[in-house]
Amino acid sequence: MxxxxxxxxxxxxTGAALAHDLALRGIRVTVVERGEVTSGTTGRHHGLLHSGxxxxxxxxxxxxxxxQENMILRKIAPGSFELNDGLFVAITEEDxxxxxxxxxxxxxxxxxxxxxxxxxxxxxxxxxxxxxxLAVQVPDGTMDxxxxxxRFFATAKHNGAVIKPFTEVISLNMEGKTVTGVHVRDHTxxxxxxxxxDIVVNAAGPWAEKIARMAGVDVPxxxxxxxxxxxxxRYNNMVxxxxxxxxxxxxxxxxxxxxxxxxxxxxxDDPDQLEVPEExxxxxxxxxxxxxxxxxxxxxxxxxxxxxxxxxxxGATTGRELSRTFKCFDHADEGVEGFVTITGGKATxxxxxxxxxxxxVVRKLGIDAPCRTRExxxxxxxAYYT
Amino acid sequence: xxxxxxLNVRRRQRRPGAWLHVRRxxxxxxxxxxxxxxxxxxxxxxxxHLFVLSLLAKGPATWNxxxxxxxxxxxxxxxxxxxxxxLYHGLNGIRVALIGVGIGVRQHKALFWTLMLIAxxxxxxxxxxxxxx
Amino acid sequence: xxxxxxxFKVFRYKQGDPEPHYDTFMVTVNERTTVLxxxxxxxxxxxxxxxxxHSCHHASCGTCGMRVNGREVLACVTNVMELGTSEVTxxxxxxxxxxxxxxxxxxxxxxxxxxxxxxxxxxxxxLTESEVAEGVPFHMRLESCLECGLCLSACPVVGTDPDxxxxxxxxxxxxxxxxxxxxxPEALLAWIDSEQGCWRCHAAMECTEVxxxxxxxxxxxxxLRGELTRRKIGRxxxxx
Numbered sequence: 001m002x003x004x005x006x007x008x009x010x011x012x013x014t015g016a017a018l019a020h021d022l023a024l025r026g027i028r029v030t031v032v033e034r035g036e037v038t039s040g041t042t043g044r045h046h047g048l049l050h051s052g053x054x055x056x057x058x059x060x061x062x063x064x065x066x067x068q069e070n071m072i073l074r075k076i077a078p079g080s081f082e083l084n085d086g087l088f089v090a091i092t093e094e095d096x097x098x099x100x101x102x103x104x105x106x107x108x109x110x111x112x113x114x115x116x117x118x119x120x121x122x123x124x125x126x127x128x129x130x131x132x133x134l135a136v137q138v139p140d141g142t143m144d145x146x147x148x149x150x151r152f153f154a155t156a157k158h159n160g161a162v163i164k165p166f167t168e169v170i171s172l173n174m175e176g177k178t179v180t181g182v183h184v185r186d187h188t189x190x191x192x193x194x195x196x197x198d199i200v201v202n203a204a205g206p207w208a209e210k211i212a213r214m215a216g217v218d219v220p221x222x223x224x225x226x227x228x229x230x231x232x233x234r235y236n237n238m239v240x241x242x243x244x245x246x247x248x249x250x251x252x253x254x255x256x257x258x259x260x261x262x263x264x265x266x267x268x269d270d271p272d273q274l275e276v277p278e279e280x281x282x283x284x285x286x287x288x289x290x291x292x293x294x295x296x297x298x299x300x301x302x303x304x305x306x307x308x309x310x311x312x313x314x315g316a317t318t319g320r321e322l323s324r325t326f327k328c329f330d331h332a333d334e335g336v337e338g339f340v341t342i343t344g345g346k347a348t349x350x351x352x353x354x355x356x357x358x359x360x361v362v363r364k365l366g367i368d369a370p371c372r373t374r375e376x377x378x379x380x381x382x383a384y385y386t
Numbered sequence: 387x388x389x390x391x392x393l394n395v396r397r398r399q400r401r402p403g404a405w406l407h408v409r410r411x412x413x414x415x416x417x418x419x420x421x422x423x424x425x426x427x428x429x430x431x432x433x434x435h436l437f438v439l440s441l442l443a444k445g446p447a448t449w450n451x452x453x454x455x456x457x458x459x460x461x462x463x464x465x466x467x468x469x470x471x472x473l474y475h476g477l478n479g480i481r482v483a484l485i486g487v488g489i490g491v492r493q494h495k496a497l498f499w500t501l502m503l504i505a506x507x508x509x510x511x512x513x514x515x516x517x518x519x
Numbered sequence: 520x521x522x523x524x525x526x527f528k529v530f531r532y533k534q535g536d537p538e539p540h541y542d543t544f545m546v547t548v549n550e551r552t553t554v555l556x557x558x559x560x561x562x563x564x565x566x567x568x569x570x571x572x573h574s575c576h577h578a579s580c581g582t583c584g585m586r587v588n589g590r591e592v593l594a595c596v597t598n599v600m601e602l603g604t605s606e607v608t609x610x611x612x613x614x615x616x617x618x619x620x621x622x623x624x625x626x627x628x629x630x631x632x633x634x635x636x637x638x639x640x641x642x643x644x645x646l647t648e649s650e651v652a653e654g655v656p657f658h659m660r661l662e663s664c665l666e667c668g669l670c671l672s673a674c675p676v677v678g679t680d681p682d683x684x685x686x687x688x689x690x691x692x693x694x695x696x697x698x699x700x701x702x703x704p705e706a707l708l709a710w711i712d713s714e715q716g717c718w719r720c721h722a723a724m725e726c727t728e729v730x731x732x733x734x735x736x737x738x739x740x741x742x743l744r745g746e747l748t749r750r751k752i753g754r755x756x757x758x759x
Contacts, residue, residue: 035570035571035572035573036571036572036573036574036582036622037574038574038580039572039573039574039582042574043573043574043575043576043580043582044574044575044576044577047579079638079639079640080639080640081640082640082643082659082660082661083655083659084652084655084658084659085652085654085655114653123649123650124649124650124651124652125649126646126648126649127646137652137653142660142661144579144580144639144661145574145575145579145580146574146575146579146580146582147580147639166570166618166619166622168567185568187568187569187570187619188533188534188570188618188619188622189533189534189535189619190533190535190568228577230577230578230579234643234645234646234660235646236646237643237645237646237649237658237660238652254660255579255660255661256579256660256661256662256663256732257645257660257663257732257733258577258578258579260577272563273563276551278520278551301577301578301596302553302576302577302578302595302596303551304576304577304595306576380633380639381639382629382632382633383633384629385625385626385628385629385630385633386626386629386630386633400679400680400681401613401614401678401679402679403679404613404614404675404677404678404679405675405676405678405679405721405723407675407678409589410588410589410590411673411675411723411725411728412724412725412728414722414723414724414725414728414737415675415723415724415725417722417723418675418721418722418723419675419723422721482721482722485722485741486722486741486744487741487744487745487748488741488742488744488745488746488748489745491737491738491741491742492738494722494724494737
């Protein structure tokens with residue numbers, strides 16, 4: 001096979017899964033990332049291994065993607081998740097009214113559920129608000145936001161991929177309207193150099209638009225941050241979600257000895273300018289306490305923002321109206337060769353995003369190489385370093 | 387290996403004096419550093435002590451000269467330092483032996499200060515003994 | 520919210536430099552600002568060449584380990600104003616090869632640590648009164664160790680002896696002894712029952728002091744010694 005070289009811009013979850021997918025297909029891969037791997041949005045997400053139930057009513061495309069990938073990840077990354085399942089809890093009459101839609105949505109999307117009475121729910125999670133009316137069990141889980149992508153990177157590396165952190169893309173090299181590589185600065189040495197590529201993939205998350213403009217194309221990415229609050233204490237084993245239309249502060253994810261309450265949603269132009277509004281921190285505590293009252297007095301460990309890369313043109317107000325699905329853009333459609341963008345998506349669906357993108361890449365290169373990432377078990381994350 | 391630019395990566399060096407860098411460390415590190423220093427001091431004292439004892443072989447005159455020197459008031463501070471060293475090294479040594487097999491690990495700081503209190507009391511008694519005897 | 524201007528003295532080194540140096544940056548902080556927030560602000564607004572590791576922003580990934588005012592911390596949970604100084608010194612971790620600025624090479628850490636074969640998931644010791652949901656085998660959680668390397672940076676023995684197995688790995692071995700999960704605790708005990716293993720420790724307990732995740736490596740090392748001592752004594756009398 002000809003020695004094709006693909007450069008991936010962006011060392012987040014998508015870049016990791018894509019490097020792994022392409023390496024398995026026998027393609028030479030280089031990932032360039034301006035900071036430490038997963039230091040963009042991926043490292044700081046909620047840590048939820050999504051069942052998709054949250055999107056079962058309003059965003060069924062995303063919900064189906066989530067449950068399928070949830071099951072695949074359990075198979076290819078065993079031993080990486082707190083697999084205690086999750087509960088969607090109804091606290092108010094309003095919540096109860098949502099139950100039928102929710103159950104129907106889950107059924108349509110293939111998300112397994114089990115309905116529990118108030119007593120059953122409290123036996124599983126004694127810290128729940130005693131006002132809880134019923135709960136629905138779903139296959140949610142907790143993941144370590146950095147270590148899961150690290151398994152993809154580790155496997156890719158051991159299959160020949162080269163991962164270059166602290167290597168920032170300054171510009172794209174082009175010959176006419178064809179992208180031929182990247183011009184980077186290595187921040188560990190201060191030196192700039194070029195990396196040639198047959199195809200450059202833009203997997204830069206909320207920075208995808210910034211990178212796309214370097215090639216003279218536009219990609220509709222709307223960075224949409226949300227606040228997350230980590231508190232000391234493990235109040236629940238299962239992921240606790242509010243049984244209602246997606247809103248703020250309606251998920252509590254247990255992780256190690258912490259509980260992570262999230263999240264909120266607004267839109268920004270620049271994903272490097274992320275604030276943590278004080279009212280949002282208060283809101284997380286308030287909304288979290290509606291599900292688990294004891295969390296109101298939990299000591300804060302950290303409060304931060306992460307920018308979702310949402311697909312959708314400008315005009316969104318909070319970001320909640322945009323889909324959480326993903327999209328791959330082959331910029332040959334706009335006359336630019338050698339350049340592909342993958343954006344949107346969720347941490348849980350990174351592998352699927354990579355499969356779609358890798359399929360586009362091999363088609364462009366004229367290679368017949370099928371995807372194998374559904375079956376190949378990933379190396380442990382420590383293998384990234386050894 | 388992760389591809390880091392290996393040109394001039396500073397290799398992990400042996401820092402023989404690392405145990406002495408206690409400025410921003412906690413009481414456990416201070417205890418260890420002091421234990422080592424006291425131990426070194428006691429070894430030096432031991433050598434000195436053996437030398438002194440060898441003076442016995444040189445006859446009563448040499449020995450009496452030494453005893454006269456040893457009774458001088460200038461020696462008293464040195465004796466106190468010596469006693470402090472013995473008490474510190476010995477009592478902290480008990481602490482190290484205990485936690486070294488898993489006993490009292492959680493309470494190692496409280497154990498330290500308790501033993502230091504005992505050391506202080508014994509040091510005062512000893513000093514009084516030096517002065518009065 | 521109250522604001523203050525803090526002077527950050529940041530260690531700088533690029534590959535090829537003959538010597539490292541310090542750069543000074545003035546940053547306006549408020550009551551919530553962490554050292555990581557300040558470093559991100561510096562990188563975005565003042566010096567885009569500053570390199571530092573970070574990822575999760577909430578003390579779970581362990582990548583932002585560094586020395587702030589001489590002490591090992593995770594930058595993402597170190598509140599600047601609570602440090603109480605108007606000048607804050609930021610330096611990389613010790614006892615790991617330096618790559619650039621605040622970034623150290625963790626491959627040495629992992630080469631040793633991975634030999635403990637500690638699974639990432641453990642049985643959770645919390646909320647034992649809760650019933651387990653149907654289909655879930657037992658309450659599980661991620662292991663506490665964040666692989667941050669703060670313990671290795673703080674340990675006086677790791678400083679003086681590059682061959683010492685070190686607190687992080689020893690703590691991981693103890694976890695496997697406590698909960699094997701299919702790994703081989705006997706082989707691991709044999710490995711750390713050595714001059715460079717659990718006996719190399721001098722009980723400074725600095726590792727436990729700096730650990731941001733309640734691993735208590737010092738306690739684990741002493742527990743390993745206790746376990747080995749019990750076995751040795753048992754063998755002594757067993758044979759008799």
